[in-house]
Amino acid sequence: MDKKAVFNFLKRYLSYIIIAAVALFYTVMSLTGSAKTADLYLLEKIAIAIILAVSLGMVVGFLGELSLGHAGFMCVGAYLGGKVSVILEPVLGNSFPTLLISIIVGGLVAALAGVVIGLPALRLRGDYLAIVTLAFGEIARSLFMNAPEALFGGTTGLKSPRFDKNSLFIVAFAFVLITIAVTQNLLHSKHGRAVTSIRDNEIAARAMGIDVTKYKLLVFMISSFFAGVAGVLFSYSNSRIQSASFDYNYSIEILVMVVLGGIGSINGSIVAATLITFLNVKLQTMLTGDLAVLQNLFYALILIVIVIYKNAPALKTFREKYNFKNFMALFRKKYPIKIRRFSDYGRRKNNQHL
Amino acid sequence: MADEKIINTSEPVLRAEHLSIQFGGLRAVDDVNLTINHGELYGLIGPNGAGKTTFFNLITGVYKPTSGRFYLCGEELTGKSVIDINKKGIARTFQNIRLFGNLTVAENVMVGLSNQINCSMAESILRLPRHKKTEKEFKERAMEMLKVFKLDPYADYLAQNLPYGKQRRLEIARALATNPKLLLLDEPAAGMNPNETQELMDDILFIRDHFDMTILLIEHDMRLVGGICENLTVLNFGTELAQGKTSDVLNDPNVIKAYIGE
Numbered sequence: 001m002d003k004k005a006v007f008n009f010l011k012r013y014l015s016y017i018i019i020a021a022v023a024l025f026y027t028v029m030s031l032t033g034s035a036k037t038a039d040l041y042l043l044e045k046i047a048i049a050i051i052l053a054v055s056l057g058m059v060v061g062f063l064g065e066l067s068l069g070h071a072g073f074m075c076v077g078a079y080l081g082g083k084v085s086v087i088l089e090p091v092l093g094n095s096f097p098t099l100l101i102s103i104i105v106g107g108l109v110a111a112l113a114g115v116v117i118g119l120p121a122l123r124l125r126g127d128y129l130a131i132v133t134l135a136f137g138e139i140a141r142s143l144f145m146n147a148p149e150a151l152f153g154g155t156t157g158l159k160s161p162r163f164d165k166n167s168l169f170i171v172a173f174a175f176v177l178i179t180i181a182v183t184q185n186l187l188h189s190k191h192g193r194a195v196t197s198i199r200d201n202e203i204a205a206r207a208m209g210i211d212v213t214k215y216k217l218l219v220f221m222i223s224s225f226f227a228g229v230a231g232v233l234f235s236y237s238n239s240r241i242q243s244a245s246f247d248y249n250y251s252i253e254i255l256v257m258v259v260l261g262g263i264g265s266i267n268g269s270i271v272a273a274t275l276i277t278f279l280n281v282k283l284q285t286m287l288t289g290d291l292a293v294l295q296n297l298f299y300a301l302i303l304i305v306i307v308i309y310k311n312a313p314a315l316k317t318f319r320e321k322y323n324f325k326n327f328m329a330l331f332r333k334k335y336p337i338k339i340r341r342f343s344d345y346g347r348r349k350n351n352q353h354l
Numbered sequence: 355m356a357d358e359k360i361i362n363t364s365e366p367v368l369r370a371e372h373l374s375i376q377f378g379g380l381r382a383v384d385d386v387n388l389t390i391n392h393g394e395l396y397g398l399i400g401p402n403g404a405g406k407t408t409f410f411n412l413i414t415g416v417y418k419p420t421s422g423r424f425y426l427c428g429e430e431l432t433g434k435s436v437i438d439i440n441k442k443g444i445a446r447t448f449q450n451i452r453l454f455g456n457l458t459v460a461e462n463v464m465v466g467l468s469n470q471i472n473c474s475m476a477e478s479i480l481r482l483p484r485h486k487k488t489e490k491e492f493k494e495r496a497m498e499m500l501k502v503f504k505l506d507p508y509a510d511y512l513a514q515n516l517p518y519g520k521q522r523r524l525e526i527a528r529a530l531a532t533n534p535k536l537l538l539l540d541e542p543a544a545g546m547n548p549n550e551t552q553e554l555m556d557d558i559l560f561i562r563d564h565f566d567m568t569i570l571l572i573e574h575d576m577r578l579v580g581g582i583c584e585n586l587t588v589l590n591f592g593t594e595l596a597q598g599k600t601s602d603v604l605n606d607p608n609v610i611k612a613y614i615g616e
Contacts, residue, residue, distance in 0.1 A: 182479050186475070186479055189489070190488070190489075191475050191478055192478075194468055196461075197462075200453075200454035201452045201454055201455075203448075203452060204452035206436040206440075207446055207448075207452075208465055208468065209437050209440035210437070210465065210468060211437055
């Protein structure tokens, strides 16, 4: 295999390799009984955040539509999937099939909600999707809260069965890999090109015979599906879900991950989701009792610092010097490298000038 | 690529009958009749605001005509959507260039090829063999098209980084990738210097011959229109002012009056 192929392979699959390696490492740790519960909890949260960020990134980054209700779709998945697991528990026990079926049901119901919301909103141009999804998130949340208590537990929340804490994160990571694979495979295909062409110029895309509404709806549906999957994982991870967790702030937090990672970059979303979740969980465990009020303060401060210094000139030269391309160049004889990039949907600002 | 099309040359490629559109009290296009035969290079001219681009928007489905019909190779397309009309075989370029700026030059053409090569979304997501096969075909056909327009050295550049003249050529290449029967060019020479315009004239003639294409173009540059168009229609305030052979129309006193004044 020549160097160019190795480069392209790593660029595309490095995220899979790292995620699989982390999952494998902790699997061994938990099998030998040396993994801390807190670490496993953190891993679950990170996995859920990555699924949410990557799936929202699909809509925001590649479709170019703003969705402010990702937590709403997650909420639908969490409650419905959680309910399925409660129903299935007496039959199948607290087992892997129960988990898998509830995840799939949760995802499908969320996808259905995505179609229902997207069908009218995506036909319009402008910010309608943002408005409609914002409303949807709040409506879904209060619907579940005010539903009969026997059904969804009302304000006290829905109690979901406890899956083995030592292996839930493995399932979560498997779904992270599936999410990334589906997103990347979709984008690196004729359908992905169609979607990005809609983002770049909708009028021209129509004139090229691209079925704009169909593609918008499909992408939104897939994105909602994974939000639902994340919701079911969330309900298992928390063992009790309350509608208050899926409020507007949560949708914004997912959006922050996408924006911070760089709109239109899958790998960026993964890194940002990991960082923000790590930060959040650490702040929650470090600042307890009276200091709990400081959680949001520190969280906000750190976010502001990241946003300000993300594009600082000093950091930019640092990044240019130590970026992935140059790292790979260490393995090459020729320097500087020139790679023909055929389908690279990441950031491509450093094009040569004509 | 041209031999894939089955064109009934006895039918005119485009036939518009009494095509009109009214915006409130304004009749932007009023009772326009037009017949373009296979292989013809047809020009649509007129002063600013005469309704030329509106006419394009009518026959590409952006607007629905208030009255009148139009046919492509005998098939009525009145009232169809932009997407369907493109699939039936009318492709266009835009007055202000509308490329997919953040896609590469090759990808722009590949978007144009989207409806030519079939591969379902499930096949792409699951990376079934068909996906790999069709992606290869996409690349080959896109490069083939780019070679014709001498854009192949720029295949991996972002479209927004191309110089103006090349962006125009890429837009034409992208439109041709949809395998149209009729190509509409909306002011292709806008913003070009005389040298670029000369180059463009050669390009248009070349496209007509190489792709066996029928072309309808809107233009203000009389040198270009007089140089390559065989027949002309002049619009003024939405109505036909003159129609016929280029040399006759350009010498028509009414046309000169509309353009330059008395």
